[in-house]
Amino acid sequence: MLKYIASRLLTFVPTFIGVTLISFAFIRMLPGDPIIVMAGERGMTEERYAELVTQYGYDRPILTQFWDYLTGVLQGDLGTSFVTKKPVWDEFFALFPATLELSICAMVFAIMLGLPAGVIAAVNRGKFFDRTLMSTALIGYSMPIFWWALLLIIIFSGTLQWTPVSGRIDLIYYFPNATGFMLYDALMSGQSGALWSAIRHLILPTIVLGTIPLAVIARQTRSAMLEVLGEDYIRTARAKGMSPNRVNAIHALRNALIPVVTVIGLSVGTLLAGAILTETIFSWPGIGKWMVDSIFRRDYPVVQGGLLLIAVMVMIVNLTVDVLYGIINPKIRKR
Amino acid sequence: MSLATNTPARPSALREFWYYFRENRGAVFGLIVFGAFLVIAALAPWIAPHDPTMQYREYTLVPPVWQEGGSWTFPLGTDPLGRDMLSRLIVGARFSFFVGIVVVTIASAGGIIIGLIAGFAPRWVDTLIMRLMDIVLAFPSLLLALVLVAVLGPSLTNAMIAIAIVLQPHYVRLTRASVMAERQKDYVTSARVAGAGLFRLMFVTVLPNCLAPIIVQAALSFSTAILDAAALGFLGMGAQPPTPEWGTMLAEAREFILRAWWVVTFPGIAILITVLAINLMGDGLRDALDPKLKRS
Numbered sequence: 001m002l003k004y005i006a007s008r009l010l011t012f013v014p015t016f017i018g019v020t021l022i023s024f025a026f027i028r029m030l031p032g033d034p035i036i037v038m039a040g041e042r043g044m045t046e047e048r049y050a051e052l053v054t055q056y057g058y059d060r061p062i063l064t065q066f067w068d069y070l071t072g073v074l075q076g077d078l079g080t081s082f083v084t085k086k087p088v089w090d091e092f093f094a095l096f097p098a099t100l101e102l103s104i105c106a107m108v109f110a111i112m113l114g115l116p117a118g119v120i121a122a123v124n125r126g127k128f129f130d131r132t133l134m135s136t137a138l139i140g141y142s143m144p145i146f147w148w149a150l151l152l153i154i155i156f157s158g159t160l161q162w163t164p165v166s167g168r169i170d171l172i173y174y175f176p177n178a179t180g181f182m183l184y185d186a187l188m189s190g191q192s193g194a195l196w197s198a199i200r201h202l203i204l205p206t207i208v209l210g211t212i213p214l215a216v217i218a219r220q221t222r223s224a225m226l227e228v229l230g231e232d233y234i235r236t237a238r239a240k241g242m243s244p245n246r247v248n249a250i251h252a253l254r255n256a257l258i259p260v261v262t263v264i265g266l267s268v269g270t271l272l273a274g275a276i277l278t279e280t281i282f283s284w285p286g287i288g289k290w291m292v293d294s295i296f297r298r299d300y301p302v303v304q305g306g307l308l309l310i311a312v313m314v315m316i317v318n319l320t321v322d323v324l325y326g327i328i329n330p331k332i333r334k335r
Numbered sequence: 336m337s338l339a340t341n342t343p344a345r346p347s348a349l350r351e352f353w354y355y356f357r358e359n360r361g362a363v364f365g366l367i368v369f370g371a372f373l374v375i376a377a378l379a380p381w382i383a384p385h386d387p388t389m390q391y392r393e394y395t396l397v398p399p400v401w402q403e404g405g406s407w408t409f410p411l412g413t414d415p416l417g418r419d420m421l422s423r424l425i426v427g428a429r430f431s432f433f434v435g436i437v438v439v440t441i442a443s444a445g446g447i448i449i450g451l452i453a454g455f456a457p458r459w460v461d462t463l464i465m466r467l468m469d470i471v472l473a474f475p476s477l478l479l480a481l482v483l484v485a486v487l488g489p490s491l492t493n494a495m496i497a498i499a500i501v502l503q504p505h506y507v508r509l510t511r512a513s514v515m516a517e518r519q520k521d522y523v524t525s526a527r528v529a530g531a532g533l534f535r536l537m538f539v540t541v542l543p544n545c546l547a548p549i550i551v552q553a554a555l556s557f558s559t560a561i562l563d564a565a566a567l568g569f570l571g572m573g574a575q576p577p578t579p580e581w582g583t584m585l586a587e588a589r590e591f592i593l594r595a596w597w598v599v600t601f602p603g604i605a606i607l608i609t610v611l612a613i614n615l616m617g618d619g620l621r622d623a624l625d626p627k628l629k630r631s
Contacts, residue, residue, distance in 0.1 A: 011466070018470035029486050135361075138618075142610040144562055146569045147585055147603030150592050154600075158593045273475035277566060291478065292570060295485045307482055311473040318473075 004326050012319055016312065017070070023308040024069050027300045028062070078305030083297055088305035092287065097180025098168065099279070099286030103271050105202055106210035111264065114214045118221020118260075123248055125226060133218065140215035145274055149208040149281040156204060163204050166283035170197045209278045213267050220263045224256035231255075258325075265321035269314045355623035362619020368612035376428040383422035384410075387579045391417040396595045412597045414588060420597065423579035424605050430580040431561045431609060434495055438560035439553050441499035446506020447549065451537050453507065454514030465511070468504035476501040480563060484572045491574035494567045501563075502556045509552055513545035547624040554617035558610040565606050581606050 044052075053059050057068060072078070078088040117137065121130040157165045164170070168182045175189035183202070186194040228234065229252055237247045275288035283289070287306065294302035356362055375382065385391075395417040398405045405412060411420040453464040471479070483497035517523060518541065526540045567573035568582025576587055581602040588598035 011469070014466050015469045015473060018466065019473050022470060022474075026482055026486055138361075138614060139607070139611060142558065142562075142607060142614050144565055144582075144603060144606045144610070146566060146582075147599070147606060150585065150589065150599050151603065154592050154596055269475045273477035276475075276477055276481070277569070280570065292481070295481060296571075303482060303485070307474065307478065310475065310478060314475065315473045 001326070005323055008319055008322050008326075012315065015315060019311045019315070020070055020073060020308060021066065023304050023311070024066055026307070027304045073308065078308070079301035081294075081302045082299045083294075083302075088301050091290070091302065092306060092309050094180065095286050095290050098182070098284060099272075099275050099288060101181045101183065102202070102205055102209060102278070102284060102286060103268075103275060105206040106271065106274075107213060107264070107267075109206050109210040110213035110217055114217030115221055115260070117214075117218040119225055119248065119253060121218070121222045122225030122229065123244075130222075134222065137215040137218040140211050141219065143211055143215075145208050145211060146277045146281060148211060149204070149278060152204050152207065153281075163200050168198065168201050168284065169194065170201075173197060205278050205282045205284055208281075209271065209274050212270060212274060213264075216263060216267060216270075217260060221256065221260050224259045225252055228252045228256045262321060262325060265317065265324075268317045272310055272314065352623050356619050359619040359622055361615045362622070365612040365615025365619065368608065369616055372428055372609055372612070373432065375425055376432045379426045379429050383419075383425045385419035385422040387418065387423045387426040388577045389418060391419075393417070396591070396598070398595070399597050411601055412595075414584070414598050415591055415595070418577075420601055423584060424581070424601055427579045427581045427584065427602070427605065428609075430491065430574060430578065431564070431606070434491070434498075434564040435557040435560050435613075437495050438499045438502065438564075439557050441496070442502040442556060442560075443506050443549065443553050445499070446503045447510050447542070449503075450507040450510025451514060451542065453511045454518065454541075455533065455537055461511075464507065468507050471501070471504045474501075477563060477566060480567060481570065481572055484567060489572045489575065491564070491568075491578065491580065494564050494573040495560075497567075498560050498563045502559065505552060505556065506549065509548050510545060513548060514541055517541050517544050551617060551621045551624060554613060554620050558613040558617070561606065561613070562610055 057065055060068075076089055078092075080087050081091060084091065117133050121133040124130045153165055156163045169186065173186070173189070173191055173194045175185060175191065175194070178185050178188065182198045183195065186198040225248075229248075234247060234251055237251050238244070242251075272288070275286060276292060277288070278284065279286045279288035280292050287310065291303065291306045291310075293299075294306065356366075391413065394409065394413050395415055397409050397413040397417075399412040399420075400407055400410050402412075409419050409421070411424070413419055414423070449464060453461045456464075480494070480497040480501050483500060484493050487493035487496065523536065523540055526536060531540060564573055565580070565582030565585070568580045569586045571586060574580035574583045576583060584602040585599060588595075588602070592599045
């Protein structure tokens, strides 16, 4: 087991260096001189320009620059934003709870609907329920979520006026941002209506971000259940006279869950990509919107640092899923 | 020769494929819809009632024909600049199919070649290639495409290149895995013993037997390419206005969502139907081509 974990960790290191190299190289390839972009409309004198080039180290050999960047990254130094002048690291972790809160809600939404849908479809294989659920799942899977978001806004915010269009909470509520998780902060603030306001802001983004994971989970659960339902031990359980519900819930679902859990773990990347679109549309102040805004503002250190942090996060989650999978399923370790 | 005539003729691969594909009604439906869109895309300049970029300034935001104030001149209404929605959607089909075809061609061609090399090359080359692919896969695809387009400059061509780069690793992994499995088999050994060169082994002996999963992947990435290109267009990093690309149209219409539902609804429906049809086909392809699932 230790050997398996060690070998997984070992592949992590070159991938990490590669990811750092890519996010470093991107910024060097971007059109336009970052120093001139930083100066903006005002422009600058020749001396000031030379001074800044030296300050940011752009005049040194490219390998030295990369080495400095890599060692900086390992010490948690990702540079400072051109726009806000704050460290990228601080900005990332100030905004990250918003994305995490939204992602968790979306995932919970997807699992709560997707698992039962997949099980029901599998149990009723080929029947009306199965076909309806799986057609719906395929539609969800094919959904352009940026359009889905606009559609939901038209219906629920426009016509019905049930939900707000953007942001995380109504402006009338003000309380210190203790944890960055709006639901928790609103609850703890003790202001009446604050929690309800936060929930109403969360509903549409949650549905939008959760739609594709929901479809994927439903499809995966169905096919995993079908595979398990064909096994001999299920027939044995049925032959023993066990009730169908018990067979499905205890014997089948438990074993079908292994591939489903893997899919859930691996959809973190999808979730973060979806967050880019969802947060942009709902003006949700999280990592996705921050990245898009920074790309448009040509805030290079932020793009560079954000890209790296997101990639590392995806890598860590994938590594964890791999290791957990190795623990659950001994067959994997042998390879 | 007499031996061959005595055994019943094996149905041709295409026929066998069609036999299984036909079983899946959704897949056939997807194929029909896809075919219809293909015809529309091919004939777009002739069937579009108006020029997609022509601005009829006195007819801005005309609703669709079945709504109060609509007219048959503009069956699906007009956008905020007075351009005919129907014509823009029809011409937009061209861009989506163009994106799908170009992206899948680049990504699959590159991915297959790299995958074959990884499967046949010495161990260290294989490791190097696979680590490189791991690096690309560590980034969420849309984010990586977005940053790539920011580097290359926002345009439809660059969006296609970026999406192709992001999709490529999937083909590499798939090809390599199939090659690894096929290489062990006796027919490959006998071809090698018979004196087949490396290139012949790679492209003539092994590759055709690895194609089934790659074809399924191609269908699925066709729809991913259309979705991602539309998403990039929506974020302002894909096709630029006034190009009638569906994602770009949505981006232009965003501020009018609460006033004119049709400018937002129709481009999205177009994307959804196209992607859905392709995914239906992809499911059918998988059922027909995957030998493990056959007759199950």
